[in-house]
Amino acid sequence: MIEINKIYSGHALDVLKTFENESINMCITSPPYWSLRDYKTNPVKWSDGWKGELGAEPDFNQYINHLCDIFDEVKRVLKDDGTCWVNLGDTYGGSGLGLSYGVKTKGKNSILKTTEYLPKIAHSRGKNSKSLLLIPFRFAIEMMNRGWTVRNVIIWHKTNVTPSSAKDRFTVDFEYLFFFSKKKKYYFSQQLEPFKNSTLARCKTGCGTNKGASYRGLNKENFERLQQRILNGEIKGRNVRTVWSIPSANYKGSHFATYNPKLIEIPIKAGCPENGIVLDPFIGSGTTALVAKQFNKNYIGIELNPEYIKLALERINGTT
Numbered sequence: 001m002i003e004i005n006k007i008y009s010g011h012a013l014d015v016l017k018t019f020e021n022e023s024i025n026m027c028i029t030s031p032p033y034w035s036l037r038d039y040k041t042n043p044v045k046w047s048d049g050w051k052g053e054l055g056a057e058p059d060f061n062q063y064i065n066h067l068c069d070i071f072d073e074v075k076r077v078l079k080d081d082g083t084c085w086v087n088l089g090d091t092y093g094g095s096g097l098g099l100s101y102g103v104k105t106k107g108k109n110s111i112l113k114t115t116e117y118l119p120k121i122a123h124s125r126g127k128n129s130k131s132l133l134l135i136p137f138r139f140a141i142e143m144m145n146r147g148w149t150v151r152n153v154i155i156w157h158k159t160n161v162t163p164s165s166a167k168d169r170f171t172v173d174f175e176y177l178f179f180f181s182k183k184k185k186y187y188f189s190q191q192l193e194p195f196k197n198s199t200l201a202r203c204k205t206g207c208g209t210n211k212g213a214s215y216r217g218l219n220k221e222n223f224e225r226l227q228q229r230i231l232n233g234e235i236k237g238r239n240v241r242t243v244w245s246i247p248s249a250n251y252k253g254s255h256f257a258t259y260n261p262k263l264i265e266i267p268i269k270a271g272c273p274e275n276g277i278v279l280d281p282f283i284g285s286g287t288t289a290l291v292a293k294q295f296n297k298n299y300i301g302i303e304l305n306p307e308y309i310k311l312a313l314e315r316i317n318g319t320t
């Protein structure tokens with residue numbers, strides 16, 4: 001029996017295996033990205049025999065397999081009308097090595113003198129060095145191979161991105177949020193955003209009807225009726241678009257990879273029915289739980305680092 005509104009401590013794969021089939025409404029999460037950060041979690045033993053932290057695999061294909069093994073379990077525990085939303089960033093070949101993993105690349109203890117990171121070094125010096133590795137898309141394709149339907153690729157346009165020192169490419173100011181469904185038919189509460197001023201102005205002047213005659217196949221009369229319904233507020237907005245401009249999180253606590261609560265508001269409102277359950281298998285500082293509670297949904301979190309669980313519980317209980 002799963003307990004709701006609880007954060008489970010442990011490796012996502014192991015904990016998910018204890019949950020019943022088809023018991024959860026939606027999943028939203030941001031897993032560790034490949035070769036980017038060390039979350040100081042205990043090494044995990046994977047089914048291919050490799051032991052280590054998710055994201056620290058020497059090869060990104062192995063990382064994607066590990067990640068998708070976890071999402072296989074997410075699929076099993078999701079209800080058949082469930083959806084799964086995954087925020088994932090990309091990595092440049094050769095860029096992560098020795099930065100956040102705290103490993104030395106020079107001196108006596110240099111990783112060049114150990115075997116543990118050699119495959120990664122070989123990779124970083126190989127033909128993909130300096131290239132974007134397109135990991136989010138490799139992941140999404142593997143999710144498709146494993147039966148998920150990709151419904152949208154949402155661009156999280158970060159409005160306050162840190163300037164980059166690169167002078168031979170542009171500064172990356174977005175990440176991806178993938179929206180998958182378990183089956184072709186799924187629970188989805190349509191979300192609306194305000195009409196653009198130019199749309200409202202066109203409705204007022206009636207201008208655009210010629211062009212609009214082909215709008216959704218409507219004739220001039222029906223198109224004008226539609227414009228009237230927009231103007232008198234009967235139609236409250238337009239279907240939400242797929243580029244979302246939201247700053248990075250400004251969380252001041254000791255977790256350095258939180259997402260902005262705003263990023264997950266729309267997915268949670270769209271994907272979780274009243275009193276439904278939102279799952280986050282990598283809950284970190286508890287952002288998913290906070291937003292789920294805010295919109296009267298239940299949550300279930302999983303986290304491997306006990307320090308982050310403490311942090312999340314303090315946030316959820318309002319003590320920080």
Ligand SMILES: C[S@@+](CC[C@H](N)C(=O)[O-])C[C@H]1O[C@@H](n2cnc3c(N)ncnc32)[C@H](O)[C@@H]1O
Pocket residue numbers: 010011012013029030031032033039041044053054255257258259281282283284285286287288302303304305308
């Ligand atoms: C990108 S962070 C998630 C941050 C979260 N969205 C937030 O707003 O705080 C990824 C989290 O996954 C946790 N983690 C890493 N490997 C894990 C595993 N095998 N099982 C469960 N959690 C894991 C890390 O400790 C980290 O807190």
